Amino acid sequence: MIEAREPIRVALLGCGTVGSEVLRLLQNQPEDFAARTGAPVQVTGVAVRRPDKHPEVPEHLLTTDASALVDGDVDVVVELIGGIEPARSLLLRALKSGKSVVTANKALLAEYGSELYAAADEHGADIYFEAAVAGAIPLLRPLRESLAGDRINRVMGIVNGTTNYILSAMDSSGAGYAETLEEAGRLGYAEADPTADVDGFDAAAKAAILASLAFHTRVTASDVYREGISGITPGVFAAARSLDRTVKLLAICERVVDEDGSESVSARVYPAMIPRSHPLAGVGDAFNAVFVEAEAAGQLMFYGQGAGGAPTASAVLGDLVAVARNIVVAGRGPRESAYAQLPVRPIGETPTRYHISIDVEDKPGVLSQVAATFNEHGVSISVVRQQGRGADANLVVVTHSAPEAALRSTVDKIAQLPVVREVVSVMRVEGEPS
Numbered sequence: 001m002i003e004a005r006e007p008i009r010v011a012l013l014g015c016g017t018v019g020s021e022v023l024r025l026l027q028n029q030p031e032d033f034a035a036r037t038g039a040p041v042q043v044t045g046v047a048v049r050r051p052d053k054h055p056e057v058p059e060h061l062l063t064t065d066a067s068a069l070v071d072g073d074v075d076v077v078v079e080l081i082g083g084i085e086p087a088r089s090l091l092l093r094a095l096k097s098g099k100s101v102v103t104a105n106k107a108l109l110a111e112y113g114s115e116l117y118a119a120a121d122e123h124g125a126d127i128y129f130e131a132a133v134a135g136a137i138p139l140l141r142p143l144r145e146s147l148a149g150d151r152i153n154r155v156m157g158i159v160n161g162t163t164n165y166i167l168s169a170m171d172s173s174g175a176g177y178a179e180t181l182e183e184a185g186r187l188g189y190a191e192a193d194p195t196a197d198v199d200g201f202d203a204a205a206k207a208a209i210l211a212s213l214a215f216h217t218r219v220t221a222s223d224v225y226r227e228g229i230s231g232i233t234p235g236v237f238a239a240a241r242s243l244d245r246t247v248k249l250l251a252i253c254e255r256v257v258d259e260d261g262s263e264s265v266s267a268r269v270y271p272a273m274i275p276r277s278h279p280l281a282g283v284g285d286a287f288n289a290v291f292v293e294a295e296a297a298g299q300l301m302f303y304g305q306g307a308g309g310a311p312t313a314s315a316v317l318g319d320l321v322a323v324a325r326n327i328v329v330a331g332r333g334p335r336e337s338a339y340a341q342l343p344v345r346p347i348g349e350t351p352t353r354y355h356i357s358i359d360v361e362d363k364p365g366v367l368s369q370v371a372a373t374f375n376e377h378g379v380s381i382s383v384v385r386q387q388g389r390g391a392d393a394n395l396v397v398v399t400h401s402a403p404e405a406a407l408r409s410t411v412d413k414i415a416q417l418p419v420v421r422e423v424v425s426v427m428r429v430e431g432e433p434s
């Protein structure tokens with residue numbers, strides 16, 4: 001029997017793809033929410049920009065004045081507007097008046113997370129954001145809570161659905177980047193302005209959030225090295241295929257331990273070749289999947305829908321239930337943990353393996369000149385293979401792990417060799433021993 005209790009009053013900011021699903025699901029099952037939280041959950045207002053576009057929202061709830069809604073009689077603010085402003089000011093305002101916050105706003109958290117955590121701490125409020133990374137997939141709570149007693153060494157995964165759709169389609173159809181991006185737009189995967197997705201900004205924001213939680217360190221989006229997918233050609237996929245690999249846009253957050261025992265964090269987003277046998281290679285369409293490696297737990301994999309209204313709403317509502325429960329018992333959820341404050345390692349010092357495709361002249365001595373150049377720069381070769389003959393002669397070199405800076409100098413020098421016609425592509429290799 002649930003004790004009668006005052007409702008938990010919720011302000012919903014934004015009622016677009018995600019917000020409209022949050023509202024629908026909340027309205028569909030009020031008794032369940034009351035039973036799960038210990039109090040009824042009542043939406044007291046819905047802030048939007050264009051109220052006439054929202055017939056799904058009861059008229060008495062609609063407002064364009066998000067600030068007034070936040071300042072009103074509410075316990076929890078659910079922010080689903082997106083972007084930096086006005087979301088940042090609205091959430092700070094809520095937290096500073098002791099109101100808890102649920103948000104899916106990765107861009108905001110990756111830039112201003114510490115400011116929001118500090119405001120939450122100072123005013124005894126909660127901030128939950130499970131939906132900000134990998135949509136429906138429970139990933140942040142496992143990092144923040146379930147694995148809080150373990151030591152995480154690596155988080156690697158596919159955290160952007162749009163680019164995964166594009167790369168999977170290019171791989172299976174052999175089509176070019178531009179036409180696949182156009183198709184992704186037609187099918188509703190890519191947004192009208194796909195920059196944040198295809199240039200890796202969205203994945204970098206998510207990597208910043210993952211690295212911060214995994215390594216108890218403040219990592220912002222600008223700390224994350226980032227490359228997008230617009231340079232990926234069908235030729236890169238053909239080269240990958242010839243070595244039984246495919247190409248995925250990966251977010252990688254790693255604890256790097258130097259020989260002297262000092263530790264740093266590497267956070268990076270780039271397209272990389274991975275073996276087809278790797279579990280991430282089989283993640284198709286707009287799905288997300290993330291590998292977590294922890295010292296005691298070993299390897300864990302999280303997989304599911306990383307975007308879309310209903311899947312993302314599921315994560316938002318899970319957070320809302322958690323926050324509401326905390327209010328009912330006058331408790332608080334986990335706070336920011338940034339005690340380790342490890343330095344962020346520059347990409348130039350981060351070792352990775354590389355796949356390099358080089359068009360060369362087809363004559364004796366070419367291979368030894370190319371190999372000697374790798375050797376001069378201290379980059380060790382793992383695989384070398386010649387494909388084609390005559391004018392089509394092409395060398396594929398896969399290296400052992402080497403720092404980015406050493407690899408860049410090697411490639412610059414190779415490009416200048418008279419026997420080299422063109423360095424066709426340089427792609428990182430992940431997901432196999434170094």
Ligand code: NDP
Binds near residue numbers: 014018082086
């Ligand atoms: P939408 O663009 O679909 O919706 C944004 C909503 O915010 C709209 O209802 C809009 O009003 C409203 N809005 C915009 N500006 C204001 C303002 N100044 N005051 C009040 N309301 C405003 O975004 P999404 O639902 O796709 O995304 C919401 C958040 O969720 C973002 O942070 C996003 O990154 C995150 N997210 C989204 C996912 C997805 O699959 N879509 C997945 C994971 C996270 P109106 O409708 O009137 O224009």
Ligand code: HSE
Binds near residue numbers: 161
């Ligand atoms: N644009 C994002 C994606 C939405 O494609 O993954 C989910 O964060």
